[in-house]
Amino acid sequence: MSSVRAVTVTPEVPDSLRLIEDWPEPAPEEGAILVEALAVGICGTDHEIIAGAYGEAPPGQERLVLGHESLGRVLEDPTGTLHPGSLVAGIVRHPDPVPCPNCAVDEWDMCRNGLYTEHGIKALPGFARDRWRVQPKFAVGLDPVLAPVGMLLEPTSVVAKAWDHIERIGTRAEWKPQSVLVTGAGPIGLLAALLATQRGLSVHVLDRATTGPKPELVRALGATYHASPVSELDFAPDVVVECTGAPSVVLDTMCKAGPTGIVCLTGVSSGGRTIDFDAGALNRELVLENNVVFGSVNANRRHWELAAEALARADQSWLTSLITRRVPVSSYTEAYTSSGGDIKVVLDFER
Structure with a gap:
């Protein structure tokens, strides 16, 4: 050799x-x-x-x-x-x-x-x-x-785990989610959106980019692209998959989720930054609406296998792009x- x-x-x-x-x-x-x-x-x-x-x-x-x-x-x-x-x-x-x-x-x-x-x-x-x-x-x-x-399998395994845990948390009650907000249109965000569309959900992706490939990649999934702040969205998503780690976006998504909503945090914040924020209002929102916020990282073998199945079902030209x-x-x-x-x-x- x-x-x-x-x-x-x-x-x-x-x-x-x-x-x-x-x-x-x-x-x-x-x-x-x-x-x-x-x-x-x-x-x-x-x-x-x-x-x-x-x-x-x-x-x-x-x-x-x-x-x-x-x-x-x-x-x-x-x-x-x-x-x-x-x-x-x-x-x-x-x-x-x-x-x-x-x-x-x-x-x-x-x-x-x-x-x-x-x-x-x-x-x-x-x-x-x-x-x-x-x-x-x-x-x-x-x-x-x-x-x-195939090198996309590892990041896909991360969002396969996120969706697995979202759906397991959802079984706490009669839960029929309709809409999903994904914040961040990097690889993790786009793959999270892909898995959401495969579940037949109405998918919205929010990112700061207004040019470049991200908006079209989102639209090619049949999803809706937003470049506005989270607070300006005119709907309350049933599920949020947060992929930026930006502290202000993280907090805004917690406030934006609808009743019995589930917010999954996958983005890792850098820390060392403080934000003036009404924590009491957030607590009131989470409690009165029975919302759940949880973090998700890495994946076990079951999630890797789910990710492999999801990638094989996807539009290969979209993945290549x-x-x-x-x-x-x-x-x-x-x-x-x-x-x-x-x-x-x-x-x-x-x-």
């Missing part, structure tokens, strides 16, 4: 991003399934790790291989779980070794003690290398139709340089 290229950082050291041309072959201990990398998606988490905000190398190593939005093709699988040539993605989070009650039943997305590990983020090597290994338990097979867009740049590994620094017009940037290992 040819040498392994790997995109790496020294965790918590700003601007330490490097392409290593002779990275070691993936160790058998990583998993029985050997995979040839096709692509990895890039998101804000990668940018934060590169900036030195967080990240943790595997035990005994100084550098962390990036990449948690994976897509690969199976080279070898002696377990028979998948077949050579199959498309595969690797689940990002692994349960903690203790384990906590949730990790013990494979709900590692709900880990209670924080000892989980994550590929390309926390103590596990990522997928931004020519070859990687994965345990069968953490390998998700993909429909061949998803070859151009989410990818605004495909950058070859040789130009890796360009892939990790933000551009105001990007929706999803992909690092392409086939080019």
Whole structure:
């Protein structure tokens, strides 16, 4: 085999991003399934790790291989779980070794003690290398139709979990939601809107952009696009999926939800900012209308499988249009340089 290229950082050291041309072959201990990398998606988490905000190398190593939005093709699988040539993605989070009650039943997305590990983020090597290994338990097979867009599985798994929990909370009463508001038209917001349209709901997406691809991508789903503040919307949604993390938007969505409404927060706020806000009025609204606000992050295997099904059902040309740049590994620094017009940037290992 040819040498392994790997995109790496020294965790918590700003601007330490490097392409290593002779990275070691993936160790058998990583998993029985050997995979040839096709692509990895890039998101804000990668940018934060590169900036030195967080990240943790595997035990005994100084550098962390990036990449948690994976897509690969199976080279070898002696377990028979998948077949050579199959498309595969690797689940990002692994349960903690203790384990906590949730990790013990494979709900590692709900880990209670924080000892989980994550590929390309926390103590596990990522997928931004020519070859990687994965345990069968953490390998998700993909429909061949998803070859151009399978790296979208990880962000889709996040919103698949969000919708799973929204619907489970909804069973607390007779609940027949009609309208959904998604705030933010980045990859997570657009994929959340996709899953909402697949549920036959009336979908509204709010974002600040008035030009570029976002408005048309929303309309192509049959959804309605808004560029106005949340407070100016003329309806009270049954469900809100908040994907910006912007504090003012988060608070506005809590106030905007209709009676028995459910607000799911998926955007992560940066903190360190205060807002003059009437907390008492918000409390009154939530209590008197029986509303629920909850946070959602990561996903377990069930959600990854739901996400794979959702992507396979989607309009493939629409999914392809989410990818605004495909950058070859040789130009890796360009892939990790933000551009105001990007929706999803992909690092392409086939080019």
